[in-house]
Amino acid sequence: MVKFLPLKEAVAQNLHDGDTVAFEGFTHLIPTAAAHEAIRQGFRDLTLIRMTPDLIYDQMIGMGMARKIVFSYVGNPGVGLLRRARDAIENGFPRAIEVEEHSHAGMANAYEAGAAGLPCAVFRGYRGAGLAAVNPNIKSVTCPFTGEVLAAVPAIRPDVTFIHAQKADRKGNVLVEGIIGIQKEAVLAAKRAVVTVEEVVDNFDDLHPNLTVLPNWTIAAISVVPGGSHPSYTHGYYERDNAAYLEWDEIAADRDRFQAWMHKNVIESSAEDFAGRVEHLRKAA
């Protein structure tokens, strides 16, 4: 059953060296605070999964925490390349990392299969695409009715998934709304799920019945971290800090500047600092 924990303990209890871990968020609701806590605790040899690894994956890779990444788009969305990830892939700095690359359709179907308890996902994909030749985890099955050859990829089953969400109720049920991305599947596919939320409310009695609510028994731990997705955004709470994404491109371009930034803003910082970072991004009421 779910526990409400300070983020430091939620991360320490659920993440371990060598784990396969997803910090999911599709532009919206990226669990930055949780990733920063993982960086502070210095985990090693992680297999990092995400459809759209962005700043926090650039940071974890740049800090040498990743053994392997599994992804479908390794970019700073709308800005360009991820320079720490590039440095690792192109130059093996600070360490070489293994790459398993899919399309968005492949990753989305693989998470869906993980949530659905299946060993693999079957879909129409990768036709004529170069990835099928370089990724041995892209195979095929044949439809027994039509003979059509379909793509198959293994289900994604992370040891632990971290997501950020709008709110929990006191019982620990969690609401995700807006661009909901792949978060529900990432939680249900994982052995353990940790959720950071903007706030806790008494109950969800007034919620529309068809919203994306994760029942408390599907979650291991919840931590209240206002602003916890900055510089991503939380629909209904604060806007995306587009300027921070543009700025990251410069910070990550230089190994030393990256290290300095990480020490100031992550290592010597804490989950409590996120609230202040989004103050100016909250909408006028």
Next chain:
Amino acid sequence: MVKFLPLKEAVAQNLHDGDTVAFEGFTHLIPTAAAHEAIRQGFRDLTLIRMTPDLIYDQMIGMGMARKIVFSYVGNPGVGLLRRARDAIENGFPRAIEVEEHSHAGMANAYEAGAAGLPCAVFRGYRGAGLAAVNPNIKSVTCPFTGEVLAAVPAIRPDVTFIHAQKADRKGNVLVEGIIGIQKEAVLAAKRAVVTVEEVVDNFDDLHPNLTVLPNWTIAAISVVPGGSHPSYTHGYYERDNAAYLEWDEIAADRDRFQAWMHKNVIESSAEDFAGRVEHLRKAA
């Protein structure tokens, strides 16, 4: 693009003798008015698909309209057997019908595959179940990663799907809420979709972004039929007429009584009569 039409025309333009048709609804939102209109127009040789064929399928089968039924639960929910369907299957009255039977999981996955444009659905199902031996449309595929043998069924692709929904906006977008069942998949799997709604509102501007809204370009025709799901219910509008379900068990038990009831309540009736049937089931405000 969607057209707003009287139900009579919506049915006449979209349903044809010999069609494969789904009138979907999972206890909630059953499109009774649309089925009754189809009965009045006297279509023949239909292949009727539905997870839970209930009263309206008992009626269409009893009127001799069905060549085949595809289903996973052919009962009067909470009451018992469907007596017209039994008469057709056991005695070939008023005509023999072909039966293709699945489990709920099989049908749900098959609709999902239809909506997803796949030729078949793959899932873990039918293990040890007798249906696999009597339904040639239950086959298997082998996971290319684990070797696990999974069930496969053909995707469902109706010529036309009928559903009932709460409301449309003036542009023809449709909202389905509450127990949403398999309706979205049934619409997206079909070549054409016809929706009856309780009412039309100016716009959906105030709707939560994550509700089940079918964009107008996914629907062929919309007809406004208040009460159109009676004796099923429409969440937010009127309650289920449980007494009518109990009463049906007696009506359908006798061939003559069935015919008399059908003539009075369907053949000599019209879509406009549904509003009156739910008056006493509307909740006190």
Next chain:
Amino acid sequence: MSDADNLGFTPNEMMTIAASRALRSNDVCFVGIGAPSAACNVARLTHAPDITLIYESGTIGTAPDVLPLSIGDGELCETAVTTVAVPEMFRYWLQGGRISIGFLGAAQLDKFGNINTTVIGDYAHPKTRLPGGGGAPEIATSSRQVYITMAQSKRGMVEKIDFFTSFGHGEGGDHRKRLGIDTAGPTLLITDLAIWKPDPVTKEFTVVSLHPGVSLEQVQATCGWTVKFAEALDETPAPTELELKTLRDLQARTKAAHQGTAKGKAA
């Protein structure tokens, strides 16, 4: 046979209450209609307030005030933690391995917990066409355990069922494992007369507890196979006052609501 006048409760009430006692607050139950639904809700209203009840219509964590007539009554959605689409229900929640107890009823049952709700007679030319399996084929294999409730009768509890709607222990022993099914299957059968559990090796249902006032002969007389009884046979504790009141109140509210127009007429 015993009835309410003699013992203060009916065999059916005892069945429902005995079934409710098998459930825990941390269980996630996939609930069939009828006796399973009553048992699950009595559990929720007495000793297992945090139990998660899931109906196949998509309602997760529901807490109905009256028992639903169908698996998709509005009450289930209005009181649920969340309501999801039917494909998601079967893919993420049932097939995903999240159900601890699948609760099934049966028209025909054999001693290995195999269930028939499809046909009496031959499948292609049935004597009686029953409603069919619905969710049962996969509830029986994807739930971590299956509990079954039914009133005993020679017609219902048979040596050989006419159709395998849902698989229990097959021919017994390790038959599930041989079919690649890795869940426990039927682990409990609760009838109006007794509580049954499968033999650890043969998987044949064995009576482990008789309800108050029930004799071994009564159990055998209403069962179509030769019944095995445990050596140390318990007596099921009679319903408590709270259990009986909870069940009867629930059924009274339900009956009033299912007149269909009862609520509506007040409007």
Next chain:
Amino acid sequence: MSDADNLGFTPNEMMTIAASRALRSNDVCFVGIGAPSAACNVARLTHAPDITLIYESGTIGTAPDVLPLSIGDGELCETAVTTVAVPEMFRYWLQGGRISIGFLGAAQLDKFGNINTTVIGDYAHPKTRLPGGGGAPEIATSSRQVYITMAQSKRGMVEKIDFFTSFGHGEGGDHRKRLGIDTAGPTLLITDLAIWKPDPVTKEFTVVSLHPGVSLEQVQATCGWTVKFAEALDETPAPTELELKTLRDLQARTKAAHQGTAKGKAA
């Protein structure tokens, strides 16, 4: 080359506006970020008000007031007809065959409309690791048609791309059909200099229209393969005042919003 001072508009503006003109109100567009996003929204704000714009983050029928920086900006959700989960987006909406136009940009493009946004150099040991395909591999095969926009350069338009991120016409001819792909693939390429369409038989992109003031030599000088020109070569109509104003207003609003804190500081 021509620029805004000479003609009143830049080549990039011409590219975006020419692309917008190819879209219709009944199109359902799967929109990539950058030039495709601007073109789709100019179309929506001018001649195609009812066009359905879909971004892969799950927003269907969106109508943003400013261009999103990412494919998942809040604006997209707030103005959408509905916002669905990402697996549903790729299964029901893209794979389901509901997209009429998949709109892609390219880092490297060949004359058959094959696109590389994955790596420069060898895949295992890349010279430059690019972001990768994201949704593109299936957008390219599941959309009924694919439109491509990119600014011309010898580095970008090459004889042989380093990696097949998404499949266009492969080696040309019926290569798509031979791979079991039954959609039309790239049917339009709009650059900053010209409009290109595939030859009906060979499927090689052929220039069919030059933008105002652009010469054949300019097109060839910025393209890495030997360019084929149609016999009857059109001149692309210059942007209208309304088109230019719509695009520039959109970009001005976008620039203000992407300062990131511009809106926030007003609070």
